[in-house]
Structure formats: C-alpha cells, structure tokens
Amino acid sequence: MSNPSQNDLSTIDVVLHEDRKFPPPEGLIATANMRDPNIYDRANADVVGFWESAASRLNWYRHWDTALDWDPVGVHARWFVGGTLNASYNCVDRHMNTWRQNKAAIIWEGEPGEVRTLTYRDLYREVNRTAAMLRRIGVNKGDRVAIYMPMVPELAIALLACARIGAPHTVIFAGFSAESLRDRILDSQSSVLLTADGGWRAGKIIDLKGIANDAVAQCPAIKKVVTYQRLGSAVHHVQMEAGRDIWWDEALDQTKETYIEPEQVDSEHPLFILYTSGTTGKPKGQMHTTGGYLTDVALTSSWIFDIKDSDVYWCTADIGWVTGHSYIVYGPMANGATCVMYEGGPGFPDKDRYWSIIEKHGVSILYTAPTSIRTFMRWGEEYPNKHDMSSLRILGTVGEPINPEAWMWYNRVIGKENCPIVDTWWQTETGGIMITPLPALVATKPGSATRPFPGIVADVVDRAGNSVPNNTGGYLVIKHPWPGMSRTIWGDHERYIKTYWEQFPGIYLTGDGARRDDDGYFWLLGRIDDVVNISGHRIGTMEVESALVSDPSVAEAAVIGVPHEIKGQGIVAFVTLKSGNTPSEEKAQELREHVAKVIGALARPEKIYFTAELPKTRSAKIMRRLLRDIAEGRVLGDTTTLADPNILAEIKQLYEDEQ
Ligand code: ATP
Ligand code: MG
Numbered sequence: 001m002s003n004p005s006q007n008d009l010s011t012i013d014v015v016l017h018e019d020r021k022f023p024p025p026e027g028l029i030a031t032a033n034m035r036d037p038n039i040y041d042r043a044n045a046d047v048v049g050f051w052e053s054a055a056s057r058l059n060w061y062r063h064w065d066t067a068l069d070w071d072p073v074g075v076h077a078r079w080f081v082g083g084t085l086n087a088s089y090n091c092v093d094r095h096m097n098t099w100r101q102n103k104a105a106i107i108w109e110g111e112p113g114e115v116r117t118l119t120y121r122d123l124y125r126e127v128n129r130t131a132a133m134l135r136r137i138g139v140n141k142g143d144r145v146a147i148y149m150p151m152v153p154e155l156a157i158a159l160l161a162c163a164r165i166g167a168p169h170t171v172i173f174a175g176f177s178a179e180s181l182r183d184r185i186l187d188s189q190s191s192v193l194l195t196a197d198g199g200w201r202a203g204k205i206i207d208l209k210g211i212a213n214d215a216v217a218q219c220p221a222i223k224k225v226v227t228y229q230r231l232g233s234a235v236h237h238v239q240m241e242a243g244r245d246i247w248w249d250e251a252l253d254q255t256k257e258t259y260i261e262p263e264q265v266d267s268e269h270p271l272f273i274l275y276t277s278g279t280t281g282k283p284k285g286q287m288h289t290t291g292g293y294l295t296d297v298a299l300t301s302s303w304i305f306d307i308k309d310s311d312v313y314w315c316t317a318d319i320g321w322v323t324g325h326s327y328i329v330y331g332p333m334a335n336g337a338t339c340v341m342y343e344g345g346p347g348f349p350d351k352d353r354y355w356s357i358i359e360k361h362g363v364s365i366l367y368t369a370p371t372s373i374r375t376f377m378r379w380g381e382e383y384p385n386k387h388d389m390s391s392l393r394i395l396g397t398v399g400e401p402i403n404p405e406a407w408m409w410y411n412r413v414i415g416k417e418n419c420p421i422v423d424t425w426w427q428t429e430t431g432g433i434m435i436t437p438l439p440a441l442v443a444t445k446p447g448s449a450t451r452p453f454p455g456i457v458a459d460v461v462d463r464a465g466n467s468v469p470n471n472t473g474g475y476l477v478i479k480h481p482w483p484g485m486s487r488t489i490w491g492d493h494e495r496y497i498k499t500y501w502e503q504f505p506g507i508y509l510t511g512d513g514a515r516r517d518d519d520g521y522f523w524l525l526g527r528i529d530d531v532v533n534i535s536g537h538r539i540g541t542m543e544v545e546s547a548l549v550s551d552p553s554v555a556e557a558a559v560i561g562v563p564h565e566i567k568g569q570g571i572v573a574f575v576t577l578k579s580g581n582t583p584s585e586e587k588a589q590e591l592r593e594h595v596a597k598v599i600g601a602l603a604r605p606e607k608i609y610f611t612a613e614l615p616k617t618r619s620a621k622i623m624r625r626l627l628r629d630i631a632e633g634r635v636l637g638d639t640t641t642l643a644d645p646n647i648l649a650e651i652k653q654l655y656e657d658e659q
Helices: 026-031 039-045 047-055 087-096 120-136 153-165 178-188 208-216 248-253 291-304 322-334 353-361 370-379 404-414 493-501 541-549 585-599 624-631 645-658
Strands: 066-071 076-081 104-109 115-119 145-148 169-171 192-196 199-201 204-206 224-228 245-247 270-275 285-289 312-315 338-342 365-368 394-397 421-423 458-461 473-478 508-516 522-527 532-534 537-539 554-564 568-577 607-610
Touching: 039 047, 047 066, 047 076, 047 291, 076 291, 087 120, 087 153, 087 291, 087 322, 104 120, 104 153, 104 353, 115 120, 120 153, 120 248, 145 153, 145 178, 145 208, 153 169, 153 270, 153 322, 169 178, 178 208, 178 270, 178 285, 192 208, 208 224, 224 248, 245 248, 270 322, 285 291, 291 322, 312 322, 312 353, 322 338, 338 353, 370 404, 370 554, 394 404, 404 421, 404 541, 458 508, 473 522, 493 508, 522 541, 532 554, 532 568, 537 541, 541 554, 541 568, 541 585, 554 624, 568 585, 568 624, 585 607, 607 645, 624 645
Parallel strands: 104 338, 145 169, 145 192, 169 270, 192 224, 224 245, 312 338, 312 365, 365 394, 394 421, 568 607
Antiparallel strands: 066 076, 104 115, 199 204, 270 285, 458 473, 473 508, 508 522, 532 537, 554 568
C-alpha cells in the first residue's frame, strides 16, 4: 500500500452538513451601501472595469493610463498604471473640505479606562506633524519605517504619516519578542523604528522599549528610534541611547512644520510590508502597493460592513495584523468612518470589557475573530447580557473558519438575531476581503463565508487545476488578479512565485481548502497542509473541529492526522472543555461517539487529549503543525510566532506521558 499522505487524491471529502439559512434583514435591503443584486454579474462580466469604477472613489493626482498590466509568467501585477495618489490624503485630507472634519475619526479607549477622541481635523493635524517629524529625522520617500507600538492613536497616525511621505511602513505586532522584531527589521531593511515605553495588556505592562532595545542592538541599519510615552511615570526606567533615541513628544515639539505636502506617489509605490502570522511556517513579508490596495479596502469596507456616517465601527484586531491595516486604518478612514480603537485585553478588568465598550460608545458594527467568540462562549452569556448592545446592526468575523456553533452563538447572544454576520475570508496576501456575504444581498449560512466579493474570481480545483463539482472539497484559488493582492514577498520574488503561483500558472493558490455548495456558497475547510487522510478519505480539519465544538461541553478543538497502521492516518483531537466540565476517559469516549454521530464513523478520533489551552499564533490562530510535530515525535518547527510556548510544553508532556 502506498503511503496515503503522499498519494495523489486531489479533492477533499465533505463530511459536515449545515442547512440553516438566514436572509438579510428587510431594512437593510432598502438602505445598504450595496443593494443591487446584479452587481455580481456586472462585476464578472468586466472584472477590470469593475475595479476601475471602484478606483474612482479615491482622489488621484493623475488618472491612470492602464487599469491592469498583468504578467502571469514573471508574476507582476500593476494596477492603475500611471496614476498617482497619496493614501494619507485619501484617508485624512479629503475629509477636511467636508463636515467630516469635525467628525470623530478615532474613539480610543486605553485598557486602564481613559478615552481619547480624535476628530478628522485632529487626525489631520497629528498626521502632518508626525510626517514632518519623520522627514526631519531623515526619513525619505521609499525608506522603510518599522513600527512596534501598542494600540494607541499614535499607531494609526504613524501609518498615515509614513504614507504621507511615501515611506513604506512595516508594523510588527507589539506581542512579538525581540528576536521576531529584529528579524522583521532586518528583513525589511528599516532605518527608523517607532516604538513606545510600553503598553497595557491584561492589567500588565509590556516593556516594549526594553524589547525594542534588545532588537535594535542587532540592527545596525537603524539610525533613529522614536519612543512614544504611553506609560510615562507608570514605567520605572527607560533606557535611551544618546544620538539614536528621541522621545516622540520632544521630536514633535522640535518640528516646526505643521503641514507636509502629501507625496504624489505612483499607484504601484509600496505602501507597506507586512509579515504573515506564521501559522504554516516562516513569516513572509507581503508587499502591498498604494492605488490598488486602497481601492480594494475602501470599496470592501463600504459594501461589506455597510459603514455609514452615523455608524460607530469597531474592529477588535490589532493594527499589527493585516486586519488592522485594512479595516481599522485604510479602509474605514478612506470612507470617513468613526472607528473605535481599544488598547487592551478582552478580560480586563472583567470578562465583559468588549460589551461595555459597545454600550459606552454605541458601537453599531463589530468585527472580531472566531477565536475570541469561542472564548466568550466559554466565559458565558451572563457577560454580554449585562449590557445594552442594541446599537449593534452588523457583525463580522475573520481569521479562521467560524464553527457553526460559534456562529449561532454570535448571532443569538451578541446580535440578538437581528444583525447579519459577515464571515470574511481573506489573507495578509490578499490585502482585502475576498469571500464574504454582502449583508443586504446574501443570505448567510452558519460556517460559510458565502460568495466571492464582486470582482473576485474564486474557484475550487483539484490537483490538476480542474474545477471540482459542487460539494467536493479542493484547493481554493483565485483566477484573476485583484487590486489588493500583494505584489511580492519582500526581497524574495522567487519564494512569492513558488508559494502562490507555481502549482497553477497564472492562478493564485491560497493554501486553504474549500468546497462550494449547490447555492455557490464557499465553505472553508482549513489549510491544505492540515488535511487528514483516513483510508483514502481526505478530510479538512475544520469539519471535525466543528463537530467537536458542537458538543455543549467543548470550547475549542484542534484536529490533526497521525500515522495509523491500517487507515494510513487517524485523527487525534486536542480539546479544551468549557468551565464546569472535567476531563475524563468517559468524556473522551463520549466526544469520540459524538463526532461519529455528527459526521460519521470515519472521522471518529482515535484519541482525545484534554488541554487547558491550544497552541496558537500571536494572532490567535491554532497551530496544528506544532501539534503534528509533537504527535510524530519530531523536533518542533518554527515556534517564534507562538503566543505562549508553555502551552506547547504542557501538551508535549501530556502526549509523552501517554505513549
Ligand atoms: P502564514 O501564511 O505565515 O502561515 P497565516 O496564514 O496564519 O500565516 P494570515 O494571513 O494572518 O496568516 O491568515 C490568513 C489565513 O487565515 C487564511 O489563509 C485562512 O487559513 C485563515 N482565515 C482567515 N479568515 C478566514 C475565514 N473567514 N474563514 C476561514 N479561514 C480564514
Ligand atoms: Mg497564510
């Protein structure tokens, strides 16, 4: 018998079925920013023309000559060729000539509870001052600026200030270690670092400056470090190096200019470099450019979240991830939205922090992650139920497949069955949302990201690149370039081609598995690398995990394949129970049977391990590859993106004890 993990079966079996369906609310059908049901057909008929009309939402200094120039062999996409614009102008300046200058751009809440509100005029002033300061310390167009900051308004300001002077930023999430920060600074060849004396997280101070100093000690190209005082006297000692280090406020005070003319950059000028989460391996520095990216995120923000001037929009992601770049800063601000920004953890001072923020600021659109929703489920309904959240009208999720059970909870407990849920599938590479409901046009189904956004040509194919029939899983691919796509992996175009464009020439390989149902809805099945092969049946991790999570005692589950003498591979599940449930042999047996009942005996786990937590990336995605390494007794792969290495050590111990 051949080794099933290496055999050539190219599709993925579908084992989980979900028939519930939720139509768009009547009110939205009449008022939504996008409510024309023909939009999908129109966009498909002329993909490039569709995106061209989207680009005219922006202010351009010079109109483009050619909408798309695509070289599928060298893999070079150029959008709106010949056009010039500035992202900071489009997110800030253009609101100055309207009533929006006095509208809240950012409502910020620090973890200890302080609130700062910045109008668009405030933002305009601060972005200009910060841009002037960057210029003064020697940042020129094209220079990379590394940013390692907590979630404070100055972080958003820093991005826009870099964009203003045409200096690509590279934001490194403030939870990363000195090594990870160093690697990203070196890889992006940044010459300036913007950081802070610290930040608050779960009631504790994170010593960002100490970490930054350790990192910069190994980055000779860094000429200046600007440190924002977030903590001030709350932090005891901050080591500043003469000549290199400056305090943010002093640097601003020493800057005379109050206005910096926005750089008129080429549409393809790099706007930022951002590293992927590293769920599957070494992070890749995705390079995004200006015109196409901004077009993409401006349009998707408006249509998917239906952001209106009356809305208070809150995306709970950190700006350190692509979600924060696209859907806190560039997309919403290009639309003149009011954005809530929160610094800290969801459980501080108590487990109702998010719900209290929604009540206090009247949040109407909430965009968060399935992993957070599963945590809230585990904590219990009493926390959201303490608050009046009737301001909410649209809910979104991103980051991982959302299990139908978590979707239903989100819908019932948070949305009060009154708010459409937009489950948005996309990646750091894609820049903007790719598969999602449009809330007034697409009925939702729990667990499905539904349809490709207009102008996005997605398909599910087998190993040979042929479209698979409905209800068969395969590789999720994108068949036409789109404006938000990353143009290269910074410094490694070879790897970019190899990772995404080699398997199916001219077609973008996402790395995720998916199926399409008879309504043309897409269901994400998990990563292709994680697919489990049982007796020749290839099963996506998502479906087995969802079956486990549908048991009322289960909070979270991660499923992997391990070698099995007869079946080739068998399923091993790592399960976190909700509070009030105790791990036991009986419980494990019960869950194995539950899976067999929900999706068939084929998927019955060989073994269930109960763990207090699952190993996750710093963006809170489950890292199955490390669980596989443990299960197969291998040396652990790249663990630098792991949020908490102790969890992994505990699981390893647990696993070894049972062998
Ligand atoms: P790396 O590429 O370095 O392994 P990563 O893929 O975790 O890291 P991101 O770009 O942050 O880095 O994550 C994108 C991935 O997240 C997608 O490819 C997909 O696996 C998952 N994902 C995001 N949103 C959804 C969603 N709505 N449904 C299902 N999966 C999602
Ligand atoms: Mg990825």
